Amino acid sequence: MESINNILFSPSSILVALVTVALLINKAWPRVTRSKQNNKVAGHTSDPTSTQPLSVSKETEIPEGWMTDSAIFELERRGLFSQTWIYLAHSAQFTKPGMYQSFDMAGFPVFVIRGKDGKIRAFHNVCRHRAYTITRKETGASTVLGCRYHGWSYDTTGRLVKAPQFDNVPGFEKSQNSLFEIHAHTTQQGLVFVNLNAEEPSPLDDEAMSKLNGFSVASGLQPGSVWVAGQTLSADFNWKMGMKPSILEPFTTELKSNLPEAFGRSTVKDAVRRIFQSNPLHESYHFPTTLFHYFVDTKFWFALSFFPASESKTHIRYDIFSHSSVGQVETNAISAALENASDRLKREIENDYHSMTNGQGLPAEFENQDTREALRRISEHRRLEKMQGSQIYPAMRKPKGSNLFQQAEKVCSELDCVSGGSKNGNSSTVLDW
Structure with a gap:
């Protein structure tokens, strides 16, 4: 026994044991460190008494360049905005x-117009001859719409009624050269939606329409609503910034707080109507561009849209309505408040976008249902393009009677109509419709 003890507790045996233990600790330490780091990143701790919730990290599905890539924007034009019902x-x-x-x-220039027959229609805002702009102002009124390039004129149904220098061209038919009409639908409440699909588009989504119907009942939205004020602002950010859920709350709060007198209370009839609503909706988002909001206990509601111009530029369009008449003093107050609030909203989103694209990354708020739906639609369109092998x-749009166009263009060249290039400053306009 003594010999065994001498062996076990000899200096050399103790030294070997210490070295072995040191090697084992050194080998295990990186794994312990990584485990602690992973727990920290995942949002939980190894402390069993910790009250922090356990979570599982998930890699984002949003592709790189979601807010900045021009290729993604072009795919959105083809896969989303070319075939989705958009509120205008x-x-x-x-x-x-x-x-x-x-x-x-x-990037699609369009206009909406009420015809002499009372019907609201939408058209591509380009002349059928040389793609020059038809309506040059944002808003206006005219029952005859003329192109200033060669004088082609159209009525409120889009029909070509005048084509100088072409009336005597053999085979030229005005009926084949009407404006390109866009699918338009006006709901019972007066909301105007358009769909750019050249073929027969899918119907408006039942669930989306159900939400808007609920909003319409709560807000008093109706065809007889009164347009009070509105404006379009151009801003430097990607249109999908409007999908951030929390981005509009300060806007609506500021707008109402700045109008204590202009926002007159709703009528007794409106108050009674809302009492009998089981779940009144004061806000409704219509994918992919527009938020509808009404101010509770007032007669006002508004629409705020984010229309993309490019991957980094957006047109903000806002309009406010009332379901009863509004005096001039009230209108002026509302217009001023809207302008101030919208300008502030624009600057705030531009600052957020600048910060996001300069290293801060995409906030978790954008991992939402609307973002996933946009990604699903453009991914499906891209899959179809890969199957076809082309965009x-x-x-x-494929014009009918293109051979007649060739003949007309020849006549136009002989008359030296195009010697100075396009009057809109873009002589090489390429249209993808």
Whole structure:
């Protein structure tokens, strides 16, 4: 026994044991360190008494360049804005025949107009001859829309009624050269939606329409609503910044707080109507561009849209409406408050976008249902393009009688109509419809 003890507790045996233990600790230490680091990153701790919730980290599905890549924007134009029902306006903005409003939506110039027959229609805002702009103002009123390039004129149904120098061209038919009409739908409440798809588009989503119907009941939105004020602002950020859920709350709060007198209370009839609503909706988002909001216990509601111009530029369009008449003093107060609040909103989003694109990354707020839906739609369109082996342009228009156009163009050249290039400063306009 003594010999065994001498062996176990000899200096050499103790030295070997210490070295072995040191090697084992050194080998295990990196794993212990990584485990602690991973727990810290995942948002939980190894302390069993910790009250922090356990969470599982998940890699984002949003692709790199989601807010900045021009290729993603072009895919959005083809896969989303070329075949989705987009809210543009309310019928209250077109109170008489010939009243129109122009829009730039994802690079597609369009306008909406009320016809002499009372119907609201939408058209591509380009002349059928040389693609020159038809409506040059954002808003206006005219029952005859003329192109200043060669004098082609159209009526409120888009029909070509005048084509100087072409009336005597053999085979030229005015009926084949009407403006390209866009699918438009006006709801029972007066909301005007358009779809750029050249083919028959899918119907408006039932769930989205159900939400808007609930909002319409709560807000008093109706065809007889009164347009009070509105404006379009150009801003330097990606249009999807409007999908951030918390971005508009300060805007609505500021707007109402700045109008204590202009925001008159709603009528008794409106108050009674809301009492019997089980779940009144004061806000409704229509994918992918527009938020509808009404101010509780007032007669006002508004629409705020984010229409993309490019991957880094957006047109902010806001309009405020009332379901009863509004005096001039009240209108002026509302217009001023809207302008101030919208300008502040623009600057705040531009600052957020600048910070995000300069190292801070995409906030977790954007991992939401609307972002996933946009990603799903453009991913599906990209899959179809890969299957076909080429890009697909749902909004592309194929003019009838293109051979007649060739003949007309020859006549135009002989008359030296195009010697100075395009009057809109873009002589090489490429249209993808």
